[in-house]
Amino acid sequence: MKKLFLILLTMGTLLGCNDKADDKKNIVSKFPERIVSLTLSGDEMVLSLADNNKIKALSGKIAEDGRYSNIVEKAKQYPKAENNMEFVLSMKPDFILASSWVSKDIIQSYKDFGINVFTYDIPITIEEQMNNLQKLGEVLGSEEKSLELINSQKEKLKYLEQKLSAVKDKKRVLYYTTDGFTSGKGTTIDDILNKAKTVNLASEMGIVGFKSLSKETIIDINPEVIIISGTSSKIGKAEIEERFIKDVSLRNVEAVKNHRIYMIEDRHMTTISQSMIKGLEDLIDVIYPELKVKDVG
Template identity: 40%
Template sequence: MKKLFLFLILLFSFTAIVNAKGVQTKKYNHIVSLTLSGDEMLLGLVPENRIAGLSGKINEDKEISNIVDKAKKFTKVEGNEEVLMSLEPDLIIVADWLSKRITDIGAITGAKVYFYKTPNSYEEQKKLIRDLANLVEEKENGEKLIKNMDDRLKALQNKIAKNYKGAKPRILMYTSFGTTSGKNTTFNDMVKLINGVNVVAEAGIDGFKDISKEKVIELNPDIIIVPIAKKYDNVNKISKLFFEDPSFKNVKAIKNKKVYFIQYKDITPTSQYMINSIEELAKVVYQFKE
């Protein structure tokens, strides 16, 4: 009986050790993201117990973030180097537009710093998800996210082809800052994916640029998309810029009352939630019902 009891204790101890080691089989288990896009991708790829911290309170802003509830439980770095170092990260995920100073912090903490290129297209977004999934050793989860995106895009494109037979809608994005998106932007790619024409890209304008009232009149879009954050932007005030300016009266989008306001989070994410944005854009452009 004693031998059996001793054997069971040894067996339990061995199993506990194996299981404990299994939890740490991944290379990175104390990951920190410093951007909202990184936060969104990370939460879609790894278990929460592998995340040490996220970017900031921006990920709890329902006007901008797709992960409001999930993000609440994590420490927010808010660009504070001391907070970042206190989290003792082993991997720091950073967008290419952030300060290279993060590399120095990585050297101090011993963490790997992963700078990712901000996607300018749907395909680049999928590649980023796949690359990040491989880095954090969650390849299967990455492929699930990508399959979900591709399946939904295919269904959406089939719906457009079935229900819309007219000329390609000519679309312009106009922000409350008086800027627009041309070639080599996610917005341009999203428009193409829903069988539309981005009039700014068509005019040869590249990237994010200021756009004058005269240029809007010249481009004469069928539809104008205005990204907004309701608590920051006065929709009525922005509407007046279009509908109460007599110089705009012959612009098709204004004349036909096809100026649409869309929340930033529904039109601009560079994460797996890009597919949500594509669906939302199509819903507005083609006036699809739920």
């Protein structure tokens, strides 16, 4: 019966969930003492900002998966919510951290239990991610930590921009997933590719968001560099390169001819936490190795 109650509550059929205030209003009357995070990016941010003994649960086992997570070892120390409302409530949280993709009904259900819920928007740019860090730092009472983290990212951006000033001709780059998709305008990948002083061929083609890409299109756009998102796949770097290089139909593609096919870790390239800056650094390192961006800074 208890589980049925929680299911109905989650669906918004009890307590008038749909009539409550908008979940974007992040009102926190005091600094939290018992924190639960519902998303991986939230896990990464809160572990960097909050006193770790105040964190009672992280999002799920994904936080311990090194393909996606930048906090594997730290995450092992905490229970996991796994989208289980009954478990989350058993942690007696006074603060829940969620992204805007979490169901509004679920967020409202937690609010109806009197729990403060802080929701952050999905960042498209590194600057938007910094803004999330700043806001979260304020509500956690960790403004000094968030400012330190933001300033560190700004310094890294400045350093990378200085290095990139030596680039005269932008490389034409295709970001491609192992299941055949690319990322165009309005994505974090596009922001990172632009900041890396490259031409994102998907955006140049007018692609918005994510879209599948045929082999014929790859031949037509003829990328100089192909970046593979693939650590989420069991296919390794060598297998990916072999797949492209042994494909006779792709032999005249610049990236294939010159063996400029690189796999970058998903935990850096597809994250929406403060680790986005690492994705940018990884990208510059493989596209413009002569800049030696990882030697210092």
